[in-house]
Structure formats: structure tokens, C-alpha cells
Amino acid sequence: MKIDDIARIAEVSKSAVSLALNGKPGVSQETRERILKIAEKHKYNPRPSSKIQNNKQSKIFRFVACTHTGIITEQYQSQSFFMELINNIDQSFTSKGYSLIISSINVDSLEQEISNLEKQQSSSGILMLGTNLTEEQIKSVAKLQPNLVVLDTCFETLDINFIVMNNVLGAYQAGEYLIELGHKKIGYVESSSRMYNFDMRKKGFQKVMSENNLMIQPEHTFQMSPTDVSVQEAFKQSILNLKGNLATALFCECDYMAISVIKTLNELNINVPEDISVIGFDNIAESQIISPELTTIHVKKDKISSLAVEKLIREIDHNEDDKMKIFVDTELIIRKSCCSPNEK
Incomplete structure (x- = not known):
């Protein structure tokens, strides 16, 4: 030993x-x-x-x-x-x-x-x-x-x-990938606790959306804890309130939030990625354990x-x-x- x-x-x-x-x-x-x-x-x-x-x-x-x-x-x-x-x-x-x-x-x-x-x-x-x-x-x-x-x-x-x-680049890469896949109705999951990294990710994502003449609708913007990996009740209720007016893809400011999103959507019988695509940021170990495995931005x-x-x-x-x-x-x-x- x-x-x-x-x-x-x-x-x-x-x-x-x-x-x-x-x-x-x-x-x-x-x-x-x-x-x-x-x-x-x-x-x-x-x-x-x-x-x-x-x-x-x-x-x-x-x-x-x-x-x-x-x-x-x-x-x-x-x-x-x-x-x-x-x-x-x-x-x-x-x-x-x-x-x-x-x-x-x-x-x-x-x-x-x-x-x-x-x-x-x-x-x-x-x-x-x-x-x-x-x-x-x-x-x-x-x-x-x-x-x-x-x-x-x-x-x-x-x-x-x-x-x-490079947070701005990472979020830009995420948005660019979703847009290349054909998504136009894209939502944003942001952290309830703000910091430099998250603010820069938002800047990068908004930049790629603007360059492609796309907007994130207010009803497709969600907040959740960046550290809790669990079904998020507030997010769950927000999705239910949309009554079918779902985004086709969601960018999450970190992988923990992306995993929580997938868990919550699964509980609502909303399939990822068939019903909603989900992309995260950080490429933590858990991103390969969740089902489906998470598309994400790798931080070196x-x-x-x-x-x-x-x-x-x-x-x-x-x-x-x-x-x-x-x-x-x-x-x-x-x-x-x-x-x-x-x-x-």
C-alpha cells in the first residue's frame, strides 16, 4: 500500500x-x-x-x-x-x-x-x-x-x-454545434449562483445565437443549482408550464446542471435527445455515466x-x-x- x-x-x-x-x-x-x-x-x-x-x-x-x-x-x-x-x-x-x-x-x-x-x-x-x-x-x-x-x-x-x-469559446462551440444540427428553438439553463465563468459562457452563447439571427425566448431560460445533481423541482414545473411549447435543445452552463436536466426530463417521460437535445460544459467524469452519455465542452x-x-x-x-x-x-x-x- x-x-x-x-x-x-x-x-x-x-x-x-x-x-x-x-x-x-x-x-x-x-x-x-x-x-x-x-x-x-x-x-x-x-x-x-x-x-x-x-x-x-x-x-x-x-x-x-x-x-x-x-x-x-x-x-x-x-x-x-x-x-x-x-x-x-x-x-x-x-x-x-x-x-x-x-x-x-x-x-x-x-x-x-x-x-x-x-x-x-x-x-x-x-x-x-x-x-x-x-x-x-x-x-x-x-x-x-x-x-x-x-x-x-x-x-x-x-x-x-x-x-x-476560454469560457466564451466553449459556449460558442456548444451553440455552434446545436445550430449546425439544425436547432433554432434553443433554450438556456443558467446557474442560480453567478460567477465569472458562467457570465462568460453566457456571453459566448449569446454571441453565436446573435450571429445566426436566433434568440433565446424568455420562457426557455431556466435557473438551477450548479452543484446539486438531482431532479430539480422548479425546472420540472417550468417544463410542465410550457404545455408542449418546448425548446428542441438546451445548453447548460455546467455538466452538473445538464445531468440534473436529463434526470428531470426522464421523470417527465421527455426523451433525450429525441425530444430535447442537451449539452453541458466541463466534461466531468459523470458525463459519461449518465444515460444518454452527455455531449459537452471539454475543459483541459x-x-x-x-x-x-x-x-x-x-x-x-x-x-x-x-x-x-x-x-x-x-x-x-x-x-x-x-x-x-x-x-x-
């Missing part, structure tokens, strides 16, 4: 396993107990640590996720998108010989908690999950640790590094992770001062949840 095996079973990163096994802060109590139980069950015996540390191993980087923002909950590591992102970051740092500490922080005390963590164990730099954070919150972190790369959001006017998926989380790690290391090792805003292009993944309206 190795740390890799424990991380796989517990569905967390290797860094989270290391923190839990060594009694260090940075993981929730629930996660710590789960890891310790797995280690005990499989009789994990850690290798004796070497007393010799090279310069790389002595450098510690911190990954910070801010919880209670409407999108990032305390259980964020169990969500496919963030789990995959963190694992990619962890692997990127490990492959380069550096250590990574994962810290979850309540957004209401962001500045104070970052300050306390840095006093307890100073880091060489911070990778921060900026989902739903404000400009002021991000600026406050940059004052405490200038070696900062922010993921999953972007503020162009801040002199801070941002790396994010591995590329985002490697670029973020490389940028942070360049700032530390090579004193690179230039700040960057990097947009990583997306890719359309065609599966089985969309078809031409003429195929009904």
Missing part, C-alpha cells in the same frame, strides 16, 4: 493524504478520518524519511480553495472538476520535486486565514482557486503572497496571474494545471516579474445527448 493507493481509494490528492497522515492542517476532519481509516485497514507503513533535503524539496507551495462561495463547498474535493484539477496540480509539483499543501479557507475570513497559514508555515507561492471571488479578495491575498496564480476566474485589470478556460484541466505550476515556479526560481492572463481553449466532445431535430 502506497500513498498513491490511499489517495485513489479516498478520492483525494496525494498531498491531502500526506497532510492527514502527518497530522498537519490543510484537510477537513472528515477527510482526515477517512484517510486514516483506509491507511489502518490496509496496514499502511510509511517509508522512513530522508534527513537530506535538496533545494527543490525544501520549497513548499500552497493550493488554496475558498469555501462557502455558492460554488465551492466544504466538500469541493469530492466534485469531479475540482478533484481532477487538484490531482493534476499535485502531480505537476511532485514531478518537479516540490511539495504541495492543500488548504481550505472560509471566504468570510480569507485574508486572516491566509495570514495565519503563512505564519504557521510560509510558502514559496500560492495557487488559488478563484471561483466566485471578488477583485478585492484576490488583491488582499496578493498583498500577503505576491507569488500568486489564480485559477478558474479572471480580472483583466489586476496585475496578478490568472489562468482560466491538465493543461491549466501544468501552466499554473510552471508559471509559479518561474516566478520563484527565475524571478519572473511579468504577470500573465492565460486562456486555455476548450474542445467540443460529441456523445449521445444531442441529435438533429429532424431525427425525432
Whole structure:
């Protein structure tokens, strides 16, 4: 039994396993107990640590996720998108010989908690999950640790590094695909919690609709939670109220919403894609488990992770001062949840 095996079973990163096994802060109590139980069950015996540390191993980087923002909950590591992102970051740092500490922080005390963590164990730099954070919150972190790369959001006017998926392109690709299939009566499922990513996706989708002289009708615009994967009663009632005036396709701002849409439509005996095509965004693992398999927009989380790690290391090792805003292009993944309206 190795740390890799424990991380796989517990569905967390290797860094989270290391923190839990060594009694260090940075993981929730629930996660710590789960890891310790797995280690005990499989009789994990850690290798004796070497007393010799090279310069790389002595450098510690911190990954910070801010919880209670409407999108990032305390259980964020169990969500496919963030789990995959963190694992990619962890692997990127490990492959380069550096250590990574994962810290979850309540957004209401962001500045104070970052300050306390840095006093307890100073880091060489911070990778921060900026989902739903404000400009002021991000600026406050940059004052405490200038070696900062922010993921999953972007503020162009801040002199801070941002790396994010190209949301505008991704939503444009989704709309373009639906239009190419022949859909004209297209609906939009948006998140009840707003953030940069969702706003940019809306911008991209509206752009492709406008370019094709199409409009999203108000009655075909729906709201739902971006994190609950279940039958959505409000959406269900909205569909019933349409009394047959259904859109032929729906774009959903994330895969969790797309999966909830499919579950809800199934309960109403509305078939996907025969009655309504559904397309999502993110390409999470669950998108291939739902039936029918979800057509979606692939976010290159591995590329985002490697670029973020490389940028942070360049700032530390090579004193690179230039700040960057990097947009990583997306890719359309065609599966089985969309078809031409003429195929009904």
C-alpha cells in the first residue's frame, strides 16, 4: 500500500493524504478520518524519511480553495472538476520535486486565514482557486503572497496571474454545434449562483445565437443549482408550464446542471435527445455515466494545471516579474445527448 493507493481509494490528492497522515492542517476532519481509516485497514507503513533535503524539496507551495462561495463547498474535493484539477496540480509539483499543501479557507475570513497559514508555515507561492471571488479578495491575498496564480476566474485589470478556460469559446462551440444540427428553438439553463465563468459562457452563447439571427425566448431560460445533481423541482414545473411549447435543445452552463436536466426530463417521460437535445460544459467524469452519455465542452484541466505550476515556479526560481492572463481553449466532445431535430 502506497500513498498513491490511499489517495485513489479516498478520492483525494496525494498531498491531502500526506497532510492527514502527518497530522498537519490543510484537510477537513472528515477527510482526515477517512484517510486514516483506509491507511489502518490496509496496514499502511510509511517509508522512513530522508534527513537530506535538496533545494527543490525544501520549497513548499500552497493550493488554496475558498469555501462557502455558492460554488465551492466544504466538500469541493469530492466534485469531479475540482478533484481532477487538484490531482493534476499535485502531480505537476511532485514531478518537479516540490511539495504541495492543500488548504481550505472560509471566504468570510480569507485574508486572516491566509495570514495565519503563512505564519504557521510560509510558502514559496500560492495557487488559488478563484471561483466566485471578488477583485478585492484576490488583491488582499496578493498583498500577503505576491507569488500568486489564480485559477478558474479572471480580472483583466489586476496585475496578478490568472489562468482560466476560454469560457466564451466553449459556449460558442456548444451553440455552434446545436445550430449546425439544425436547432433554432434553443433554450438556456443558467446557474442560480453567478460567477465569472458562467457570465462568460453566457456571453459566448449569446454571441453565436446573435450571429445566426436566433434568440433565446424568455420562457426557455431556466435557473438551477450548479452543484446539486438531482431532479430539480422548479425546472420540472417550468417544463410542465410550457404545455408542449418546448425548446428542441438546451445548453447548460455546467455538466452538473445538464445531468440534473436529463434526470428531470426522464421523470417527465421527455426523451433525450429525441425530444430535447442537451449539452453541458466541463466534461466531468459523470458525463459519461449518465444515460444518454452527455455531449459537452471539454475543459483541459491538465493543461491549466501544468501552466499554473510552471508559471509559479518561474516566478520563484527565475524571478519572473511579468504577470500573465492565460486562456486555455476548450474542445467540443460529441456523445449521445444531442441529435438533429429532424431525427425525432
